[in-house]
């Protein structure tokens with residue numbers, strides 16, 4: 516389903532976890548971010564690209580390596596792939612592919628393309644690295660914490676900020692990697708908003724924000740507080756105000772399990 520469309524940007528949203536696929540029209544190329552989820556949804560995106568952008572080179576950007584974000588990779592053969600160096604260097608690619616396999620098995624999903632881990636053509640190495648494709652400049656920032664290989668991407672001319680699995684209205688932080696790294700990544704959001712004229716935020720899941728940078732800051736602060744409060748409660752055995760946080764989310768009961776995992780993660784890392 517298309518949830519946003521203007522001259523240069525289309526946001527498709529899956530029924531599953533409201534996962535977003537971003538399509539940016541660079542004029543003489545297109546950039547597609549994390550095409551997902553089900554076979555029909557990926558097919559719809561592919562058909563849209565074929566109809567609207569026939570013949571243009573396709574660049575695929577992967578915000579991070581979680582299986583739901585790389586699931587559509589081979590539906591776009593010949594595309595050039597952009598991702599972080601860590602994304603390319605993972606040693607647990609088989610685990611991620613198994614998650615896709617298991618998902619498709621459990622949901623009886625047949626795909627008309629093979630499932631593979633993305634081969635990266637354009638590696639993002641330094642924080643703040645810029646890449647120019649045709650006449651368009653992209654700025655990239657490392658965004659670890661959720662996973663260790665995340666990226667923030669800014670499409671300069673259009674003021675588009677693609678955040679991967681950060682800054683969602685539907686989720687508090689899912690800490691798979693590291694809580695301190697997560698806080699550092701959130702702190703980068705201020706720098707990004709100061710340095711780049713951001714007009715639209717596209718998170719990995721949930722509602723985009725157009726001309727609402729104050730709302731971006733609110734999501735960021737909410738996530739900072741969540742992590743800081745959780746660290747504090749693990750350290751001091753103070754009760755964590757879980758219901759206060761859950762009350763801010765539409766699918767609160769769906770988040771309880773992840774909260775327990777976050778708590779467990781921090782408990783282990785604090786030791």
Ligand SMILES: [Zn+2]
Pocket residue numbers: 579581661680
């Ligand atoms: Zn993720």
